[in-house]
Amino acid sequence: MNQYYATVAKGLEATAAKELETLGAKNIRPEFTGVSFTGDQKLLYRVNLWARTIFRVLVPIAEVRCVNREILYKEVKKIPWQDYISPKKTLAVHCTGGNEKLKHTHYTALQIKDAITEQQIQKFRYRSNIDTKNPDILINAHIQKNTCILSLDSSGSSLHQRGYRLAMGFAPLKETLAAALLEMAEYSPDLPFLDPLCGSGTLPLEASLKALNIAPGLFKNKFAFMNWRDFDESTWQDLLLEAKNSQLSELKAMIVGSDRDSEVLSQAHTNAKRCGVADKIKFMKADLSELEPPSAQGIIICNPPYGERLGEVEELGKLYKLLGDIFKQRFTGWTAFILTGNKQLSKQVGLRTSRRIAVYNGPIACTLLKYELY
Numbered sequence: 001m002n003q004y005y006a007t008v009a010k011g012l013e014a015t016a017a018k019e020l021e022t023l024g025a026k027n028i029r030p031e032f033t034g035v036s037f038t039g040d041q042k043l044l045y046r047v048n049l050w051a052r053t054i055f056r057v058l059v060p061i062a063e064v065r066c067v068n069r070e071i072l073y074k075e076v077k078k079i080p081w082q083d084y085i086s087p088k089k090t091l092a093v094h095c096t097g098g099n100e101k102l103k104h105t106h107y108t109a110l111q112i113k114d115a116i117t118e119q120q121i122q123k124f125r126y127r128s129n130i131d132t133k134n135p136d137i138l139i140n141a142h143i144q145k146n147t148c149i150l151s152l153d154s155s156g157s158s159l160h161q162r163g164y165r166l167a168m169g170f171a172p173l174k175e176t177l178a179a180a181l182l183e184m185a186e187y188s189p190d191l192p193f194l195d196p197l198c199g200s201g202t203l204p205l206e207a208s209l210k211a212l213n214i215a216p217g218l219f220k221n222k223f224a225f226m227n228w229r230d231f232d233e234s235t236w237q238d239l240l241l242e243a244k245n246s247q248l249s250e251l252k253a254m255i256v257g258s259d260r261d262s263e264v265l266s267q268a269h270t271n272a273k274r275c276g277v278a279d280k281i282k283f284m285k286a287d288l289s290e291l292e293p294p295s296a297q298g299i300i301i302c303n304p305p306y307g308e309r310l311g312e313v314e315e316l317g318k319l320y321k322l323l324g325d326i327f328k329q330r331f332t333g334w335t336a337f338i339l340t341g342n343k344q345l346s347k348q349v350g351l352r353t354s355r356r357i358a359v360y361n362g363p364i365a366c367t368l369l370k371y372e373l374y
């Protein structure tokens with residue numbers, strides 16, 4: 001059993017923990033912006049391929065003292081880096097956290113990189129080149145008080161960058177957050193799904209990937225663990241085959257996205273094509289005021305703009321009121337969810353919430369509001 005650590009967005013720890021359990025992780029412990037768990041190498045690959053709500057999976061390799069920069073340097077140099085990195089591979093170090101003497105993450109990352117490459121020169125006479133954009137091996141260093149946890153980042157780039165989205169509308173949701181909202185709303189593929197403010201389509205797209213049992217990792221062709229010394233190509237190929245064979249060819253219930261802006265809708269359509277689900281999701285151009293329910297019941301999830309300036313907030317109040325009116329007048333039998341970062345605006349909906357779930361959209365404290373529409 002190996003120890004792993006999934007990094008997640010603030011507020012999504014419990015949702016990610018549940019997802020990891022479904023994927024077969026053991027000893028799951030949600031922490032602040034992360035979830036630690038154990039499992040074998042196959043689980044590590046499986047999580048990278050299938051997880052919808054997490055950013056990265058780290059594999060801790062050492063914990064060293066880091067009272068100051070000299071001690072950190074000396075301790076990092078003692079780690080047998082040749083077990084993990086060939087000097088032929090490119091390298092980058094990413095640092096988070098800090099303490100009294102190590103305040104600047106960029107500078108701390110440089111110290112660690114220098115310690116690793118100096119060790120390589122002493123042992124092999126040559127060293128890894130640094131590639132901060134697209135390294136073969138990515139080291140994560142997390143400083144907390146006087147301890148530095150060094151991990152290998154198995155994902156490389158964040159798993160929220162699914163690889164299907166080139167086109168983005170205004171204020172798109174992160175794919176990981178969209179997937180988490182579907183979980184929080186208990187979306188089930190048996191129910192019709194509608195996002196009436198769909199923008200570039202993140203929510204309908206993530207709903208369709210879930211409904212068709214499409215592993216989000218299938219769109220990514222590179223994970224950092226593929227450059228590791230212990231990469232097991234045949235296990236990975238087995239998982240890919242299993243994922244491809246377990247996709248469903250048809251939706252059980254419709255998935256619809258609508259928006260009044262044709263430009264963002266065409267982006268949504270491009271994204272759907274890249275996911276291979278363009279013929280499955282229905283995207284429609286419609287202003288909220290003219291929207292009719294596509295079926296007798298279903299689930300709505302949407303994120304209207306929150307507005308930052310005062311004038312904007314006043315204008316947006318009308319949109320929130322319209323949402324409430326349309327829900328009440330036309331969507332009887334449906335369950336609706338609104339994600340918003342503005343309490344004042346949420347009051348304009350004018351309907352009684354049956355649940356309020358705290359969630360962060362990046363740094364913005366938001367609430368997912370649930371309305372049962374009888």
Ligand SMILES: C[S@@+](CC[C@H](N)C(=O)[O-])C[C@H]1O[C@@H](n2cnc3c(N)ncnc32)[C@H](O)[C@@H]1O
Nearest residue numbers: 172173197198199200201202259260261287288
């Ligand atoms: C914050 S964005 C949604 C982003 C989307 N979830 C995504 O991930 O791309 C809000 C969307 O609401 C749409 N919108 C605003 N007012 C509308 C209205 N009255 N009718 C229909 N769409 C509207 C905007 O065009 C915009 O695309």
